[in-house]
Amino acid sequence: MPSAKAMTPPADQEGGRDGPAPRTHAVRSAPSAVPRAPARIETDYLVVGAGAAGLAFADALIAASGADVVLAERRHGPGGHWNDAYPFVRLHQPSAFYGVNSRVLGSDSIDSAGPNAGFYQRATAAEICDYYQRVLEDLLASGQVRFFGMSDCARGGPDGCQLVSRLTGEATAVRVRRRVVDARYLEASIPATHTPAFGAEPGARLIPVNDLVRLAGSASGYTVIGGGKTAMDACIWLLDGGVPPEVIRWIRPRDAWLMDRAFQQPLDLVTWLIEGVSLSLEAAAQAEDVNDLFSRLETCGQLVRLDPAVEPTMYRCATVSQDELASLRRIENVVRLGRVVQIAPDRIVLAEGSIPTDGGQVHVDCSAAGLRLAPARPVFADGRITLQQIRTCQPTFNAALIGYVEASRHDDAEKNLLCPPNPYPDTATDWIPATCIAQRALATWLGDADLSAWMERARLNAARGVGEHLADPRMTSALARMFANAGPAVTKLETFRARPGHAHRRTSRS
Numbered sequence: 471m472p473s474a475k476a477m478t479p480p481a482d483q484e485g486g487r488d489g490p491a492p493r494t495h496a497v498r499s500a501p502s503a504v505p506r507a508p509a510r511i512e513t514d515y516l517v518v519g520a521g522a523a524g525l526a527f528a529d530a531l532i533a534a535s536g537a538d539v540v541l542a543e544r545r546h547g548p549g550g551h552w553n554d555a556y557p558f559v560r561l562h563q564p565s566a567f568y569g570v571n572s573r574v575l576g577s578d579s580i581d582s583a584g585p586n587a588g589f590y591q592r593a594t595a596a597e598i599c600d601y602y603q604r605v606l607e608d609l610l611a612s613g614q615v616r617f618f619g620m621s622d623c624a625r626g627g628p629d630g631c632q633l634v635s636r637l638t639g640e641a642t643a644v645r646v647r648r649r650v651v652d653a654r655y656l657e658a659s660i661p662a663t664h665t666p667a668f669g670a671e672p673g674a675r676l677i678p679v680n681d682l683v684r685l686a687g688s689a690s691g692y693t694v695i696g697g698g699k700t701a702m703d704a705c706i707w708l709l710d711g712g713v714p715p716e717v718i719r720w721i722r723p724r725d726a727w728l729m730d731r732a733f734q735q736p737l738d739l740v741t742w743l744i745e746g747v748s749l750s751l752e753a754a755a756q757a758e759d760v761n762d763l764f765s766r767l768e769t770c771g772q773l774v775r776l777d778p779a780v781e782p783t784m785y786r787c788a789t790v791s792q793d794e795l796a797s798l799r800r801i802e803n804v805v806r807l808g809r810v811v812q813i814a815p816d817r818i819v820l821a822e823g824s825i826p827t828d829g830g831q832v833h834v835d836c837s838a839a840g841l842r843l844a845p846a847r848p849v850f851a852d853g854r855i856t857l858q859q860i861r862t863c864q865p866t867f868n869a870a871l872i873g874y875v876e877a878s879r880h881d882d883a884e885k886n887l888l889c890p891p892n893p894y895p896d897t898a899t900d901w902i903p904a905t906c907i908a909q910r911a912l913a914t915w916l917g918d919a920d921l922s923a924w925m926e927r928a929r930l931n932a933a934r935g936v937g938e939h940l941a942d943p944r945m946t947s948a949l950a951r952m953f954a955n956a957g958p959a960v961t962k963l964e965t966f967r968a969r970p971g972h973a974h975r976r977t978s979r980s
């Protein structure tokens with residue numbers, strides 16, 4: 471049952487001994503020689519982590535309720551990992567369905583030139599950080615949200631939770647009237663903040679991918695380490711910068727199934743998206759076994775791979791265009807000897823062998839996991855919300871949905887029914903449970919008039935606006951294929967899932 475925005479009573483202001491905390495970024499006084507009891511504040515929701523997920527949740531929650539929210543973030547500003555991203559990263563999906571519901575990211579237009587021509591624009595990291603700064607300003611202006619930057623949220627203090635300033639060490643105790651929202655459960659693991667699992671000896675040149683742009687002078691070659699999207703971005707950036715493909719060596723412990731960006735398009739191009747979903751479901755419904763499933767998904771263009779001769783064992787929702795794929799295929803020196811163990815000045819030791827290297831070679835670390843793998847847990851539990859995926863790899867849509875469900879429903883059992891956790895995929899066969907969970911959730915949402923209406927309004931919903939394309943025969947045929955195959959596909963995938971070995975999960979770096 472939907473709730474009116476005014477349902478939640480106006481939030482108390484803090485009654486701490488230091489008086490009300492500011493509504494803008496929290497600024498505290500310098501440490502004093504005399505120990506003081508921690509300041510105390512109260513709120514309805516303490517959101518831990520002001521990354522993409524925490525912000526999308528808070529935005530959707532306050533749009534549908536009068537709740538008071540404290541956002542706690544250990545970085546200086548909002549936007550999470552995007553603040554430390556490598557300089558040439560872009561969203562791999564269109565900006566049109568990333569961010570928060572209340573503010574457009576970019577201009578919802580289709581690029582007419584450049585490598586993304588024909589597709590909806592994709593924001594750079596700088597654009598995303600600027601966007602999240604504006605989002606934060608909107609949230610603060612609502613009067614419902616306070617932001618504590620440079621603050622670690624830790625357990626402890628008289629009320630169970632406290633914010634500890636990373637600048638002064640001062641603690642602020644937080645009494646949470648409703649829920650603590652864990653928006654860092656799936657915190658991204660990124661090159662700038664991770665430590666590689668291998669070392670480099672003196673004389674061997676190893677750089678994090680972020681430092682590629684700082685190189686000056688020539689290198690005898692580039693060895694890119696990692697099989698995921700970051701490594702692909704690094705390879706494409708080198709190729710676009712004029713580095714010949716034969717000078718690039720790519721250590722790819724695992725090959726990945728990838729998604730074709732053509733089928734990830736919203737708004738005017740949403741027919742492509744629906745067609746893609748319908749083809750995936752048809753492939754699943756008709757598959758005879760798991761091998762046949764992946765063969766069908768590839769034949770209908772819903773999964774693509776870098777090397778037609780190598781069966782991918784990884785699936786992490788990475789998205790590429792056909793142009794990017796063609797570009798990446800120009801790199802023929804691919805090393806498949808498992809993970810790097812150690813880089814010496816003259817050789818690289820890998821799990822399954824060694825290869826020569828030299829002091830002029832730049833080794834580029836792209837081995838951070840990106841998506842964090844964590845076991846599923848109930849999204850809604852007593853006093854706590856844990857933001858997780860529901861629709862596969864749509865972190866901002868999922869966080870906003872959880873925010874809306876929290877504001878509009880009263881019973882945790884119902885909320886958890888609407889928001890089943892769907893762990894990020896890692897291995898190829900994780901495509902199977904991820905698709906099952908997402909399809910079952912979609913069926914539940916479509917049976918709920920209020921939630922369906924919310925989804926149609928939500929800019930983060932990639933599939934919004936389907937009704938505006940019903941005059942297009944491609945759309946009607948895609949919808950017919952989708953509805954005919956959804957049930958049989960889930961049934962078939964559940965049988966594959968039940969077979970031992972097929973739903974095996976590996977927690978590993980790429």
Ligand SMILES: Cc1cc2nc3c(=O)[nH]c(=O)nc-3n(C[C@H](O)[C@H](O)[C@H](O)COP(=O)(O)OP(=O)(O)OC[C@H]3O[C@@H](n4cnc5c(N)ncnc54)[C@H](O)[C@@H]3O)c2cc1C
Pocket residue numbers: 518519520521522523524542543544545549550551552555559560561562563568621622623624653654656657658659660840841863864865866
């Ligand atoms: C390079 C890259 C590209 C990506 N591209 C896309 C894309 O195109 N589309 C897409 O949907 N997804 C993409 N993703 C997935 C990405 O993980 C999400 O889009 C999203 O940004 C993750 O947001 P998050 O809030 O879950 O995590 P984070 O951005 O990691 O935010 C978590 C925040 O919690 C804070 N925090 C942690 N612990 C504490 C604590 N104790 N106290 C206070 N604060 C704390 C951290 O400082 C951090 O800011 C990409 C990921 C990477 C790495």
